Amino acid sequence: MLHASSQRFISTSSRLHHTHFRFPPKPSRSFSKPRHIHQTQIISHPSCTTHNEFLDFFEHILRQCTGHKQCKQVHAQIITTGTSQSEFLAAKLVTAYARIGLIFDAQKVFDTGPVEGRSNLLLWNSILRANVSHGFYEQALKLYDKMKNLGVLGDGFTFPLVIRACAFMDRLKLSKNVHSHVLQMGFQNHLHVVNELIGMYGKLGRMDCARRLFDRMRVRSYVSWNTMVSSYAFNYDCDGATEMFRRMELEGLEPNPVTWTSLLSSHARCGRREETIQLFGMMRVRGVGTTAEVLAVVLSVCADLAVVDRGKMIHGYVIRGGFKDYLFVENALICMYGKCGHVEDADKLFLGMESKNLVSWNALISCYAESGLCDEAFTIFSQLNNHPFMRPNIISWSAVIGGFSSKGRGEESLELFRQMQSIGVMANSVTISSVLSVCAELAVLNLGKEIHGHVVRALMQANILVGNGLVNMYTKCGSFKQGHLVFENIDSKDLISWNTMIAGYGMHGLGENALRIFYQMLELGFKPDNITFIAVLSACSHVGLVTEGCRLFYQMIEIYCIEPQMEHYACMVDLLGRAGLLHEGSNIVKNMPMEPNARVWGALLNSCRMHKNTDIAEETATHIFNMNSEITGSYMLLSNIYAASGRWEDSAKVRISAKTKGLKKIRGLSWIEVKNKVFMFSAGNTMQGGLELIHGILKDLALQMEREGYTPDKRIIQQNVDKELNLMGEA
Template identity: 40%
Template sequence: MFQEMHSKGFQPDHITISSVLSAVGDIERFNIGIQVLCYVIKLGLLHCKFVISALIDMFGKCACAGDLMKAFEETNEELMDVGARNALLTALSRNGLLDVAMEVFERFRVRGRELNVVSWTSMIAGCSQNGKDIEALELFREMQSAGVKPNSVTIPCLLPACGNIAALVHGKAAHGFALRTGIIADVHVSSALVDMYAKCGRIHLSRLCFDRIPNKNSVCWNAIMGGYAMHGKANEAIDIFHLMQQKGHKPDFISFSCVLSACSQGGLTEQGWRFFNSMYEDYGIEAKMEHYSCMVNLLGRSGKLEEAYTMIKQMPFEPHACVWGALLSSCRLHNNIRLGKIAARNLFELEPNNPGNYILLSNIYASKAMWDEVDAVRDVMRSRGMKKNPGCSWIEIKNQVHMLLAGDKSNPQMTEIIEKLHKLSLEMKKAGYLPNTNLVLQDVDEQDKEQILCGHSEKLAVALGLLNTPPGSPLQIIKNLRICGDCHAVIKFISGFEGREIYVRDTNRFHHFKDGVCSCGDFW
């Protein structure tokens, strides 16, 4: 229509341009958008507020952030209102250009441009959605000291950041804010709280928040179910699933992801099959990729590797990497070379640059002392310039989140940390504990292995926590990789010996250590 209008010689005005840009954004056809941009420049409409906002919006939706910045640079900043500035910030961080968004945001601040609660909230959302959780918390603090009051949208943007890094103190502060201001009544806020408490290891607080939501929607039910799954409480998750049905809420495909994940954490193979089958039979929901991942994970981890492989072969669509990844990690758990090789071959095609897959395969070989094969895998990694993701842990001590990297000695208290771990290891040996060096699957001698284990970031974080918190207080640690068997055994010991409750969240679940035992019952 726009092209026809042009060919007939009609001049588009700013309203026409805005409408066209909005349409272009919705269908994500940025090449058309560029043509329209040329028009805008030719017609001298670049100074018009409507057109500027519409342009920003369009480029943001078309995932074309480079052109967006170009448009911004060509725009007279004076002509942008708060709305346009906010649209720009959102568009940048949505397109993976969070750093640029931060710079632009800073520029606006320095130049004294008006920024409102939406501006701050978009930046907080941008950070928490791009893995910059500490930065999100920092922005929230700056926002308040700048005198901008958070609202009912700010809190659900902030809470995922608290959950991601288990910043419980910050999460509780946000909860307090929600109670004081009454925004707790907003179901977005309360469901975000349910999720935050679960991710911070406080599943009972999560449940408390959940029970107090008067108008629960499916997001709330799914959040608590996912929380129980993450804590390995399969039966509680299943109870919630049934309760949800009793209360007349229909489970959706995410509810099934949660309950299947719960079954898989708890090793409930038969229950899992029943849910998987009833999904289509009783609810008409077609199984998606994530449901197949869960099932492969469920079967594989319980040792039914052939059954898991059969399931993959019978899937009605091409399996994604997550499905093969579930099989490969199960093969690592049960050290199955034949299926491990098949899974790895598929993964190398789908994700040629993911170091995790190579590490898993190499570890399967190492478990059988097949060092030549281990070397071959490591050579491929080296030749492609891949490095193992370094292990990393976070711990919150007195409102501050500390990050510890495996083998990184930069923490100012490193000497004390090493000393503490050394003392503990002597105590453990006295108690008859032997370091489980099998789990360091590299061809190194025993003493080196012991040193490598001491460097694991979760142990460093536990030691840092022991040193800096009062005796008897709980510790909370988040890890970016899965916890290894040795760290698991060591932390169990520490929880008993030091009389501490220790919460450790690894990539996919919680371990709650208390009195020398772990809530996972050593199945994970």
């Protein structure tokens, strides 16, 4: 479609029909009806038109191009008419190609453009904008460097583009160099340039530099204030964002919806979720128009708080406010319902969506996976895999792999990981973390080492999530040297890194090593949390460090102000009980500020078995049985305690009681990996091949143990043998 005024460019002397292009119709009173423009019709006699009119005409046509065919046809017309040497048209061609995503063609136009264009700032800015807008930041910076070397000086349009590229490249030194160019060229007071500099330093985590620039500004726009607030939000500094928000009000500016969005986002990112909800309420009271972005932030907070009632209230506001057409809002609603455990509502919302993107599918898959419904998650995943236009991405794969991993279905999780690799989907840190967790639980060290090799090749070893996963895998597999080496190579250790290393040493009975890591952590200024103390108290328990454990328990309460939870009390009962201090352990249980659960009583009962104390064991067992606990192990423990004391009748009664309640002991399982193959053994299974050879080795080991002075308690052994024979009989 052409502007009516373009009729003057059409030569009436030419009526040849050559290759043509058609512009899509667009209703406008200044546009004629759609028509075919023939190649020869644009070629006019020199006497009928001027060079500038040609440039205006083609510039107008290029603005109307919406597809690659149109763009290329106009490009051909420009070459035919001899106007391709115009720097102005070259810049417009670059912009047109970039607008429809043809960056390669845009670059080709720039590279083959007129020699005089090498000094044309419009052309340079066009190619810079094309690269920055499509994420080719490295190429944009190379072009800027080339531009400087040719002596072309940037302007107020050049520097914002280059500064934005620096921000996304995360290169502080380069960013400061560009900042110095800004100062040399005298743009230190240019509003748009300084706004971009503030945003750049914010993305680089240098809020001190951003704040100095902001304070020196003679004139500030809403963009200046909003950039500061959003930069504080990006850097998890909600106090800084709040301070800037209040300062804005004090200087007479009313925060707009963008400002409020950044303020709410800062509080949500900092984990101050209740305050985020309160700010949203304040925003509504002040009559500030709610945006779709604000609703998405508030819905994410409702999801994290698992407050489905508030989430439903926001859902109602979404419907009443007309925000249902925003896809990211609907996706946020699915996530909210999923994290609150209302997967049916999430599914219903998903099915009712008119349009879905990959985020929608991933949100629903994650809902089911995080709710422990990994089979349902896999069903949705399979539907996505058969979709005509979309395929699962790494987020989809990570969700189902993590879902099976969290439910203890490690083999299926690993099989999915293998399938993902076979089709060429590159794993991310979340996927690797899930697979490493499976390797740790199954104690498959060789596979864990293979994953480690993949991590090194993919240059992911610097990722803290992956590093912590590797430490966990190596320590749980008993490979402490390698685990400690990975731990030491983590540049920015977080509390999870330290907790994982402490727990790894502790669970294998290396309490002194665990304490050494704990005190090293304190020296470096880390503050332990409740997980840290569970790990370190458990480590003390396994090696009998009673005095040290009691001292740490006291410090946890008095120095670090951590209220003991059920797990801490269980550790202390186990610590005292293992050391034979059964009365002290019993007193802790009786004086707990909350009702002890079956695991706390179980720790005390296990200590009674170790020290053959039937009196406390009977009292403890009474509490457990009164709780209607379905932990079969407690019944088996008491039965073994009676058996060890020769009270066979009582032992039998306990087992009958467990059987009457329908409790069944899960058969003991163990497994070992040999030559990349996992061999699993279960109690009572005498049909597995190769057991004869293993039994022979076990007899040799038993004889060697007896020669070295170890005498097994054959009463318990006999009781366990009888128990396994009964299980075999039931099977």
